[in-house]
Amino acid sequence: MVTSCCLTRSVRTSQALNCYRSIRKLLSLERRRRHPSSDQLMQVGSRSSKTVLEYYRELGLVMWDKVGMARNEKGLKEAISKIDGLSDLWSNVRITGEAKAHNKTLELAGRVADLLELGQLMARDALERAESCGGHFREESATLPRAKRCETTSNGHAAVWEWQGQGQTQKLHKEKLDFEVVHLAQRSYK
Amino acid sequence: MKIKLVVWRQKDRKSAGAFQEYELDGVLPEMSFLEMLDVMNEKLIGQGKDAIEFDSDCREGICGSCGCLINGQAHGPELGTTTCQLYMRAFADGDTIVIEPWRAKAFEVVRDLVVDRAAFDRIQQAGGYTGAKTGPHPDGNANLVPKQHADLAMDNAACIGCGACVAACPNASASLFTAAKITQLSLLPQGGPLREARVVRMVKQMDLEGFGNCSNIGECRSACPAEISIESIATMKREYMRALIVTEKREAKAEGAG
Numbered sequence: 335m336v337t338s339c340c341l342t343r344s345v346r347t348s349q350a351l352n353c354y355r356s357i358r359k360l361l362s363l364e365r366r367r368r369h370p371s372s373d374q375l376m377q378v379g380s381r382s383s384k385t386v387l388e389y390y391r392e393l394g395l396v397m398w399d400k401v402g403m404a405r406n407e408k409g410l411k412e413a414i415s416k417i418d419g420l421s422d423l424w425s426n427v428r429i430t431g432e433a434k435a436h437n438k439t440l441e442l443a444g445r446v447a448d449l450l451e452l453g454q455l456m457a458r459d460a461l462e463r464a465e466s467c468g469g470h471f472r473e474e475s476a477t478l479p480r481a482k483r484c485e486t487t488s489n490g491h492a493a494v495w496e497w498q499g500q501g502q503t504q505k506l507h508k509e510k511l512d513f514e515v516v517h518l519a520q521r522s523y524k
Numbered sequence: 525m526k527i528k529l530v531v532w533r534q535k536d537r538k539s540a541g542a543f544q545e546y547e548l549d550g551v552l553p554e555m556s557f558l559e560m561l562d563v564m565n566e567k568l569i570g571q572g573k574d575a576i577e578f579d580s581d582c583r584e585g586i587c588g589s590c591g592c593l594i595n596g597q598a599h600g601p602e603l604g605t606t607t608c609q610l611y612m613r614a615f616a617d618g619d620t621i622v623i624e625p626w627r628a629k630a631f632e633v634v635r636d637l638v639v640d641r642a643a644f645d646r647i648q649q650a651g652g653y654t655g656a657k658t659g660p661h662p663d664g665n666a667n668l669v670p671k672q673h674a675d676l677a678m679d680n681a682a683c684i685g686c687g688a689c690v691a692a693c694p695n696a697s698a699s700l701f702t703a704a705k706i707t708q709l710s711l712l713p714q715g716g717p718l719r720e721a722r723v724v725r726m727v728k729q730m731d732l733e734g735f736g737n738c739s740n741i742g743e744c745r746s747a748c749p750a751e752i753s754i755e756s757i758a759t760m761k762r763e764y765m766r767a768l769i770v771t772e773k774r775e776a777k778a779e780g781a782g
Contacts, residue, residue: 385569428570431574435635436634437577438575439569
């Protein structure tokens with residue numbers, strides 16, 4: 335009886351190992367293409383003292399305050415410009431330790447850099463959608479300012495952002511949604 | 525609170541390590557232990573020094589990533605908790621805290637407080653699984669499991685693989701870890717087909733990794749965040765004996781029939 339998880343010296347093991355090795359190679363190539371090398375990142379902030387955690391917390395605060403449960407145009411525009419400012423992480427962050435050694439600070443810097451990109455895009459997407467829809471709530475479209483909030487939806491569309499390359503602005507694609515049988519309605523939270 | 529830290533620093537696997545002393549002021553009792561280390565690291569980075577490397581992930585006691593010896597105790601002074609669940613209110617103003625990585629020959633120190641626990645992965649890969657193919661799930665009551673067995677299996681399945689048992693044991697034995705998985709699967713019908721092979725292979729792997737042997741000390745149970753009982757170790761030993769006898773009987777029967 336062949337068990338799927340018999341990790342003895344079998345063909346299955348070496349196949350799995352080769353698969354794993356090629357995935358790792360692809361990922362490391364991808365990393366090298368998309369980001370400055372770890373060594374560069376280590377050099378940059380030698381004169382500054384802003385740590386990765388400081389960037390992380392600032393980003394978190396912006397997202398919580400301005401791209402949170404209730405969004406508005408002014409706040410979203412401020413968020414976008416604030417996150418733009420935080421992208422000086424690439425030239426200003428302070429990381430100690432070595433690039434090739436076990437370095438959690440460096441690992442976190444990479445993650446925060448990704449989160450900056452993601453946060454930026456989330457804010458832009460929220461700004462683009464000038465209506466309330468699902469979890470995205472725009473204060474401008476609330477009909478009852480003080481009582482329970484209501485949702486309004488105008489025409490309805492699905493949106494997706496396309497990667498244009500490192501450092502390039504993402505491209506927005508919209509697909510109009512036509513509701514044929516079940517129609518859009520205003521939701522009340524009363 | 526003002527705290528003095530005595531931390532093990534080690535550059536890499538091949539280097540000799542040494543203790544380094546640090547002072548940290550402004551520690552709030554509400555801070556978690558790892559948060560305190562983060563604050564310490566922010567200070568070190570500000571001074572241009574290397575941060576203290578340590579493992580952590582969920583920071584809520586379930587992933588098994590974090591773990592260090594705190595004043596000689598695995599996961600610190602509280603019972604049934606991991607390092608990330610320890611808070612600075614467990615210490616007093618002016619205290620000295622000695623922080624070390626898990627100490628065991630089978631857990632090589634990678635850097636500072638980070639150890640290589642791949643030995644645990646290899647023990648699991650040797651038999652800590654059921655040999656069942658995946659597919660559509662069966663009816664919930666198709667496999668009848670007595671409640672007592674289900675409960676005991678769950679108690680053992682609660683093992684998070686943190687390695688505190690190894691660190692606490694004077695022999696650096698991995699018995700509690702290995703026993704937890706064996707006990708869990710020996711109680712369940714799904715673990716039936718591989719029951720004998722599992723215990724023999726897992727124990728063999730445990731020995732190959734260079735862990736010590738169990739001499740019924742019980743430190744492991746005290747340090748375990750999931751509070752796994754050392755009765756599981758007795759179960760593992762019994763399962764091992766049973767496996768030897770059953771396998772021998774089976775082989776004799778097969779020979780007789782053939």
